[in-house]
Amino acid sequence: MEELKGKRGIIALIALIIITIGFLSSLIKLTGRVNPGISEVYNALAYLVAPNNLATWVYDWRGFDTLLETAVIYVGGLVSALAIGRGVVQMKKCKQESPVTSKPLEFRTESLTVILKYLGIPASILLLSYGIMVVTGSSTSGGGGFQCGVIMTSGYLLAAILYGKDTPIKFGKRFIIGIGAIGLGGYALLGLPGYLVTGYWQYNIGADVWGLAPSILHIIFGDPFRLSLILKEGVFYSTPGIIPLINIAEAFNVIGAIGLIYFAFLYGWSDEGE
Amino acid sequence: MVGLMKVNKMMLGEITPSLIALILGIIFGTQLDYKLTKGMIILLISFSIVASLLFGVFTFTYSIYGGYIAPGIGFSMPLITATIGIIIGKLLKG
Numbered sequence: 001m002e003e004l005k006g007k008r009g010i011i012a013l014i015a016l017i018i019i020t021i022g023f024l025s026s027l028i029k030l031t032g033r034v035n036p037g038i039s040e041v042y043n044a045l046a047y048l049v050a051p052n053n054l055a056t057w058v059y060d061w062r063g064f065d066t067l068l069e070t071a072v073i074y075v076g077g078l079v080s081a082l083a084i085g086r087g088v089v090q091m092k093k094c095k096q097e098s099p100v101t102s103k104p105l106e107f108r109t110e111s112l113t114v115i116l117k118y119l120g121i122p123a124s125i126l127l128l129s130y131g132i133m134v135v136t137g138s139s140t141s142g143g144g145g146f147q148c149g150v151i152m153t154s155g156y157l158l159a160a161i162l163y164g165k166d167t168p169i170k171f172g173k174r175f176i177i178g179i180g181a182i183g184l185g186g187y188a189l190l191g192l193p194g195y196l197v198t199g200y201w202q203y204n205i206g207a208d209v210w211g212l213a214p215s216i217l218h219i220i221f222g223d224p225f226r227l228s229l230i231l232k233e234g235v236f237y238s239t240p241g242i243i244p245l246i247n248i249a250e251a252f253n254v255i256g257a258i259g260l261i262y263f264a265f266l267y268g269w270s271d272e273g274e
Numbered sequence: 275m276v277g278l279m280k281v282n283k284m285m286l287g288e289i290t291p292s293l294i295a296l297i298l299g300i301i302f303g304t305q306l307d308y309k310l311t312k313g314m315i316i317l318l319i320s321f322s323i324v325a326s327l328l329f330g331v332f333t334f335t336y337s338i339y340g341g342y343i344a345p346g347i348g349f350s351m352p353l354i355t356a357t358i359g360i361i362i363g364k365l366l367k368g
Binding site: 121122125126128129130132133135136137152167168169170171172175223224225226227228237239244248 | 290291294295298299302306322329352357360
């Protein structure tokens with residue numbers, strides 16, 4: 001708990017209070033029907049597809065559904081560290097056991113095949129690019145923040161497999177923690193504008209399918225991602241609103257979660273320093 | 275004339291993802307610990323262009339990069355700008 005003292009603790013407490021009040025007051029407004037959520041289509045289809053709690057989560061509460069998926073990854077990482085990471089993870093207050101020392105693995109890049117030697121690094125870097133492409137296009141196509149996070153950490157893992165600890169993609173400890181924290185915080189706080197304007201947490205004020213948000217918010221959150229769809233029936237204008245931003249936050253979140261797992265098993269983990 | 279009409283239909287949604295990809299590329303590019311040679315940079319950009327064509331945008335959205343020049347072909351520009359961003363990030367970090 002020492003980390004939560006001082007300025008960090010105050011910021012964490014204020015953020016927790018805001019999110020708790022917003023989330024609980026949104027729950028109080030539930031009337032038994034699917035609430036205004038990310039998409040009108042989701043709302044229209046949810047009870048027709050499967051009128052149960054699962055459908056409500058998947059269709060209307062998709063944001064929270066993905067947030068909880070990420071929580072599962074963090075728990076998975078913690079359990080993995082506890083189960084097979086004995087001696088790898090060194091916490092400040094658990095120094096009773098001496099760290100397990102293992103022989104350093106010898107990665108000899110000269111033993112790599114020609115294809116891996118010359119195309120391993122470009123493939124890893126292109127995986128990073130591909131992950132970024134997936135997250136930026138996720139509002140108009142398949143994929144999303146979660147997939148982006150998995151693809152980018154795959155690039156990190158591929159480079160680590162080929163080059164070991166001297167991997168050319170060196171996500172630092174502070175970098176991974178920072179990315180994860182920005183993602184998690186950004187994900188939760190993106191719900192705030194919608195809550196303040198409409199009373200619904202994470203209401204998509206950019207798209208505003210229910211016509212509840214003022215037009216200035218459409219411009220700020222909607223116009224940067226607005227596309228014109230040219231169909232036979234005519235030209236239509238559509239925007240995913242805050243979904244691209246949520247996807248980016250989610251991608252950061254997943255990179256932080258999975259990246260930490262890889263980092264801990266690659267370099268070990270110590271509370272003291274980088 | 276037709277071209278001008280098409281440009282008018284282009285919205286910010288065509289450009290913003292590319293800019294975001296560039297920024298994200300720079301952020302992650304700073305984490306590279308690899309000496310990028312001229313050959314490697316050419317290889318990365320060439321592969322990105324090929325991949326951006328393979329993962330091209332949906333043709334029902336107007337695209338200045340593809341639709342304007344050659345209707346029916348769409349380049350996924352965020353992939354190219356992400357690669358350029360990674361290279362810039364690496365060069366900035368040194």
